[in-house]
Amino acid sequence: MKKRAIPFSSPRLGRKEFRAVHRVLKSGWLTTGGENRLFEEEFAGHTGAAHALSVNSATSALHLILEALEVGVNDWVITTPYTFTASSEVLRYLGAHPLFVDIDETGNIDPREIEKVLKENEKSSQPKSIKAILPVHLAGLACDMNRIMEISRQYSLPVVEDCAHAFPVQYPLESEGKEKYLGTIGAGGAFSFYANKTITTGEGGMVTVNREDLKKRISLMRLHGIDRDVWNRYSSSAGHLSWQYDIKAPGFKYNLTNFQAAIGRIQLKKAVSMKKDRTEQALRYNEAFKGIPGLETPPVGDDHAWHIYMLRLNLNELSLGRDEFIKELYDRGINCSVHYRPLHMMSYYRDTYSFQNKDYPRSRELYERTLSLPLYSGLKKRDQSRVIKAVIETAERFGSKT
Ligand SMILES: Cc1ncc(COP(=O)(O)O)c(C=O)c1O
Incomplete structure (x- = not known):
């Protein structure tokens, strides 16, 4: 008899997730709502990030962080070729380019290679406009963040951490003399809650940032550039003026639903x-x-x-x-x-x-x-x-x- 197949991956969902979805569906509030607020607070609490913003994928999280850092047309971002396309395609959304550097024996981006391209660029007669460094914590193993953050300070380049594989992971950050969660070390962290990830909401993601200006821009851009989020827009506290809003920028449709956030809250507790x-x-x-x-x-x-x-x-x-x-x-x-x-x-x-x-x-x-x-x-x-x-x-x- 042929043996039962063992799947490559499988989500761990239990009664609590089913109950949470049922509760939210029954409430009638399906789009971004109170569950998102709580999920964000709890995620920020877990990681120690100043701000956590729920979104519909890590891809959108990366896009939003890079956009908020003003990465734009013909800019370059140093990253690894050893990753899923999402880490790089977001640069192309902005008209920017990936500047690939090779990995070291861990499989993660090699800081020596980052330094090498930065030095070469300084000497070049036609230097590239390099705007950021985007390390990917492959499989959930931390990149050499101590070295990468030194380079970031030396060259004044923000670091965007692709944490799609890396929740929850702590890292001994020498410059601060303490353990910090991946995703809270650089300017921004992007987490994935895709079906096979370490915690899942089916599709989903989270941005973590410490800077207030980045939080403001990302909050605006994740939902059409509307100056109030959807929860404020429709909540009863807005009263008879709940229909009023302004558009501040041509934003994106990257919000996470209320029932996905409810699943995320349970998954977070089990992380x-x-x-x-x-x-x-x-x-x-x-x-x-x-x-x-x-x-x-x-x-x-x-x-x-x-x-x-x-x-x-x-x-x-x-x-x-x-x-x-x-x-x-x-x-x-x-x-x-x-x-x-x-x-x-x-x-x-x-x-x-x-x-x-x-x-x-x-x-x-x-x-x-x-x-x-x-x-x-x-x-x-x-x-x-x-x-x-x-x-x-x-x-x-x-x-x-x-
Ligand atoms: C390294 C890496 N970055 C980003 C992503 C994108 O995640 P999402 O599917 O949540 O957009 C993935 C997805 O598998 C990934 O593996």
Whole structure:
């Protein structure tokens, strides 16, 4: 009998989420409302951000932060090609460009490469207008924020943290001598609550900012540039003048619904315990794969959201490639994924910026030998054991190049 398939990812939803949605639907207030206010307050409380603003995705969160930082036409933002397209496409929305720099051995953007391009740019006869640095905390592992923030201060460049994978993660920030949540270190943080993320509202996201001016601009732009948010616009406190509003800018339609915010509030309460589950699973994988020729475990760091578990293959020790490895697991009912085919190898970026596959060699090298294994709160121990067994048996069966 064929074994039941193990999904790559699965959300952890319980009775409380169902009840919360039911309650909000019954209230009749579906669009942005009181639940959003509470979700934002609670998210800010959890992370220590001065302000949290709920939005409908991390993509819109990134777009709003960059817009508020006045990144515009023909500006450049330093970022990593080793990410999902959202991190870069938002620059194109604004007419700006990604200035890719390669990753280091962790898979995150390499601060030495950031410095290198900034130095080269200073010396150039036609310097680029570089406006920000956009690190992505890949898989939930923090970038070298101590070094990145030093560079940010040296070159007066704001940092926008892509935290789509990285909630909740703390980081020892040397300049302040304390632990801070990722997303509260740079000028702004963008979080994702997409279906497979560490907490989910189906689709959804959050902006975190400390600066008041950024909060004001993002609040305005997330809903059409209307000078009052939708909750104020329709709430009874606005009385008979609730229909009155002004348009201050051509904004976007990026707000999150009331019932999604209600789900988010429950998920937020479970964030730490779900992270504990994923951490235990990741460490179990690491322990099981340690010392097996052909397998290389991912870096653990001081703290880690473990949104994804990216196993690395030592292709020199194996007689099959990464895609065939995935096929072997798939045939045994184990669904895997790959994070990521680097952006410079995607046709849009390749054609727009004349990249070649051999550019950013560390990104390409990691891509060619990495696969993501099932990892989520709710993954049963016996299912994880099946994954471990299948991975080890595959590595052993194809364990010699000859
Ligand atoms: C690194 C990264 N940044 C941004 C995003 C965009 O998130 P969302 O789907 O919430 O827009 C994703 C989505 O998977 C992501 O992986």
